[in-house]
Amino acid sequence: MTDFAEALGRTADAVETTLAALLPAPEGPERRLHEAMRYAVLGGGKRLRPFLLAASAELFYVPETYALRAAAALEMVHGYSLVHDDLPCMDDDDMRRGRPTVHVAFDEATAVLAGDALLTLAFEVMATEPTHPDAAVRAELVERLAVAAGCAGMAAGQMIDLAAADENLDAASVARMQRLKTGALIAFACDAGAVLGRADRPERQALGAYAHDLGLAFQIADDLLDVEGDETAVGKAVGKDAAAGKATLVALHGPERARTQATMLANQAAKHLDLFGKRAELLRQAAAFVVNRGS
Numbered sequence: 001m002t003d004f005a006e007a008l009g010r011t012a013d014a015v016e017t018t019l020a021a022l023l024p025a026p027e028g029p030e031r032r033l034h035e036a037m038r039y040a041v042l043g044g045g046k047r048l049r050p051f052l053l054a055a056s057a058e059l060f061y062v063p064e065t066y067a068l069r070a071a072a073a074l075e076m077v078h079g080y081s082l083v084h085d086d087l088p089c090m091d092d093d094d095m096r097r098g099r100p101t102v103h104v105a106f107d108e109a110t111a112v113l114a115g116d117a118l119l120t121l122a123f124e125v126m127a128t129e130p131t132h133p134d135a136a137v138r139a140e141l142v143e144r145l146a147v148a149a150g151c152a153g154m155a156a157g158q159m160i161d162l163a164a165a166d167e168n169l170d171a172a173s174v175a176r177m178q179r180l181k182t183g184a185l186i187a188f189a190c191d192a193g194a195v196l197g198r199a200d201r202p203e204r205q206a207l208g209a210y211a212h213d214l215g216l217a218f219q220i221a222d223d224l225l226d227v228e229g230d231e232t233a234v235g236k237a238v239g240k241d242a243a244a245g246k247a248t249l250v251a252l253h254g255p256e257r258a259r260t261q262a263t264m265l266a267n268q269a270a271k272h273l274d275l276f277g278k279r280a281e282l283l284r285q286a287a288a289f290v291v292n293r294g295s
Contacts, residue, residue, distance in 0.1 A: 004285035011054050011071075012047035014064075018072040022125055036106045036114035037121075041079035044097035046295075048218075048286070050075050052189035055282045056207055060197020069131040070141060070192050076122035077149050078185060083115040085158070119149070132196060140195050148188035157181025164247040174247050175216060182222070183215025190214075206275045210283065213269035218290045220262040223248040225295070227255055259291075266291045 019041055026034040050071035057067035086093040086101040087108060094104050103111035125131060126141050147153055157180030164177065190211040194204045227250055250258040266287040273280035 004282060004289060007055075007282050008046065008048070008051050008286075008289075011051045012045075014068055015047050015050040015054075015071050015075060016042065018068045019075060022069075022072055022121070032106065032110055033113055033117060036102055036110045037118055039105060040083050040102050040114055040118060041075060044099070045075075046293075047071075047075065048290075049078055049185055049189045052186065052211075052214075052283070052286060053192050055286065056190045056193025057196050058282075059193065059203075059276055059279055060199050062193065062196045065130070066132050066196055067193065069125055070196060071189075073122040073125040073131070074145070074185065074189060074192065076118045076125070077145065080115040080118040080122070081149075081154060081158075081185075083111050083118070087111060090158075090162070137195060137198070141192055144188055144191060144195065148184040153180055153184035154182075157184065161246065167247075169247040171249060171252055174249055174252060177247070178216060178219040178249075179212070182219040183212065186215040186218060187211040202275065206272050210269045210272040210287075213265045213272070214287055214290060217262045217265035217269065217287070220249050220258050220265070221291050221293065223250040224255060224259060224262070225293075226250075262291045 020038075023038050023041070024034045026032075026038065050068075053071045053074055054064075054067045057070075082096060083102045085091050086096055087103055093101055095101060099105075101111075102114055106114070123142055123145070126145060127138055129135075129138075131141070132138050149155065157177050160173075160177040161181055164174075169177070187208065190207040191204065193199075194207050199207075226248075248258075249261065253261070269287045270284040273283055276283075
């Protein structure tokens, strides 16, 4: 059986190489923008979303080059979201992955432009022929990524999160917020592998159910790290959610109940993969990793 940590690291290295090749080289009068884009997405992160995309694509024997390009595009969108999320007008974070955030290392205006450029480059990569020879497949990837990242997905979740400090959200509302803010890109990662592989409806439904539960488990685990994690290990400031009065399931239910719920969701996510048998073992291990990680 393939070791999950080894597979995660191997995918991270391959995605890093792909990203480095796709990102513009720092040159010309716009050099600072290119430097900020590369700073934002190279040299850090677990690359969990790209891993989920690559592992899902592997279920359907998708060529690795297609999966890596789609995974790199997804990581650009994730990177853009972190750059903007860290801005003073959002979460106002100075550290990300153990180093200064983009607006601190460069400046706020450059950070905004870098995020914008990463987002649009992601769609350029996804839409071009090397990602998949079938234009219909590429169009579906672009459409689904737009939905996951936009006003019906991640951006909507971020808006709800910003407003939640002044509202008393119940558990169902918090779960919906987290499904949009965090879960939408995780769901896309799994769905994209199925799109690349032209999977049939039952297979896509199984991956969708897996991603739904995994996304919520991931966010609960992330919120637990904010309460209990070590700042050095996590790579960013902790304790900020409580200080800002943010609505989380940890705040609503307490750490122990939230941890139990995250474990239940991870186990439930793994169960959705029964359709794929042993081929989905790495995705099952990913579910366990999500709730037991330390950063």
